[in-house]
Amino acid sequence: MYLTLDEERALEGEYGETVRKSMEILVALGKIYSADRLIEVESVQISGISYRNIGDPGIEWLESLNARVRVPTLINPAGMDIHRWQDMGITEEFARKQMRILNALKKIGAKPELTCTPYYILKPSKGDHLAWSESSAVIYANSVIGARTNREGGPSAIASALTGKTPRYGMHIRENRAPDVIVDVNLKLKSHEYSLLGYMIGEEVGDRIPLFIMKGRPSEEDMKSLGAGLASTGGIPMFHVKDVTPESNEFDMPKERMVVENLENPQGCEDPDLIAIGCPHLSGRELKKISNLLNRKVKKELWIFTSRYVRNRIPEVIRKIEMSGARVYTDTCMVVSPATERFGCVMVNSGKALCYLPKLSGLRVKFGSLEECVEEAMK
Numbered sequence: 001m002y003l004t005l006d007e008e009r010a011l012e013g014e015y016g017e018t019v020r021k022s023m024e025i026l027v028a029l030g031k032i033y034s035a036d037r038l039i040e041v042e043s044v045q046i047s048g049i050s051y052r053n054i055g056d057p058g059i060e061w062l063e064s065l066n067a068r069v070r071v072p073t074l075i076n077p078a079g080m081d082i083h084r085w086q087d088m089g090i091t092e093e094f095a096r097k098q099m100r101i102l103n104a105l106k107k108i109g110a111k112p113e114l115t116c117t118p119y120y121i122l123k124p125s126k127g128d129h130l131a132w133s134e135s136s137a138v139i140y141a142n143s144v145i146g147a148r149t150n151r152e153g154g155p156s157a158i159a160s161a162l163t164g165k166t167p168r169y170g171m172h173i174r175e176n177r178a179p180d181v182i183v184d185v186n187l188k189l190k191s192h193e194y195s196l197l198g199y200m201i202g203e204e205v206g207d208r209i210p211l212f213i214m215k216g217r218p219s220e221e222d223m224k225s226l227g228a229g230l231a232s233t234g235g236i237p238m239f240h241v242k243d244v245t246p247e248s249n250e251f252d253m254p255k256e257r258m259v260v261e262n263l264e265n266p267q268g269c270e271d272p273d274l275i276a277i278g279c280p281h282l283s284g285r286e287l288k289k290i291s292n293l294l295n296r297k298v299k300k301e302l303w304i305f306t307s308r309y310v311r312n313r314i315p316e317v318i319r320k321i322e323m324s325g326a327r328v329y330t331d332t333c334m335v336v337s338p339a340t341e342r343f344g345c346v347m348v349n350s351g352k353a354l355c356y357l358p359k360l361s362g363l364r365v366k367f368g369s370l371e372e373c374v375e376e377a378m379k
């Protein structure tokens with residue numbers, strides 16, 4: 001793998017031990033994936049930073065880092081709302097350790113925007129190279145924006161943040177972004193069904209990039225849900241929607257085709273004690289829709305997740321939602337926080353939450369549309 005003189009120097013330790021180790025990680029990754037060289041990235045997103053995921057060894061490693069990020073770096077949701085963790089039922093010990101993780105990341109210069117929708121804050125452009133790591137953010141960046149990022153692990157994302165580089169392989173190379181299979185969707189989908197479609201098709205396509213042919217034009221939020229579902233049950237970092245996503249007409253049509261005639265709605269339980277919306281984190285437009293649907297007090301716990309960035313921009317909408325008794329939490333989500341573990345049956349409108357809540361928290365899950373979720377909370 002070709003390295004510039006400056007990269008060689010970094011690898012020899014000229015910029016300190018943390019940068020040397022970071023460069024070592026990137027070069028090792030590059031060799032595994034036969035990258036020809038390193039390329040510069042515009043931004044980084046670091047995931048896997050909930051104390052629930054990385055525990056004490058993770059804290060010690062993060063606190064040992066002694067360098068500053070070289071490109072804008074955001075962080076994925078943590079295990080709690082950093083201001084309202086008590087309200088969520090998070091223990092003091094968990095909160096203390098989670099704050100140590102966040103302080104270590106702030107010390108290296110990462111921005112404490114704890115979200116899986118970094119594209120609402122950083123807004124990359126088509127063709128930008130990134131080193132992002134949360135699967136729904138990665139698939140959105142590649143597919144809906146046309147930026148280029150592999151799905152980084154926690155250490156490789158941090159290595160990219162501290163060097164501003166990533167090895168050139170996978171999604172950074174145009175030919176690897178071509179669709180492998182046409183998925184003909186013979187249905188007119190409602191918004192929440194994009195999420196279900198992703199959940200269903202992810203497993204079937206595996207690591208092949210699908211080119212969807214849809215009846216009707218999905219919104220950006222529909223594609224956010226579709227991507228999150230796809231990336232949770234499948235391993236893919238990209239999809240195309242014919243005539244909608246920016247690279248959908250740049251490649252030859254694949255020969256393989258599958259047809260979707262109907263969607264199954266898997267129901268793990270009937271009577272939810274928690275309704276959780278916001279996986280991935282909600283946009284301002286989605287929050288406005290929820291505030292309009294909430295026309296009376298909620299009778300069940302309704303937790304809504306978004307980024308602090310989005311929350312702070314629409315205080316009136318948030319106030320109206322919370323007047324109903326619902327809670328709008330930031331910095332975290334129903335999957336990465338241990339707060340949901342005390343419930344038995346959770347209702348969601350997200351294919352990704354449907355996939356992970358049973359696996360990670362042992363919860364039973366009911367799936368419904370946004371409207372049905374809000375209605376269930378007010379019942």
Ligand code: F3S
Pocket residue numbers: 076077116134136228278279280281305332333334335336352353356
């Ligand atoms: Fe985001 Fe959490 Fe879902 S990180 S995509 S809200 S699992």
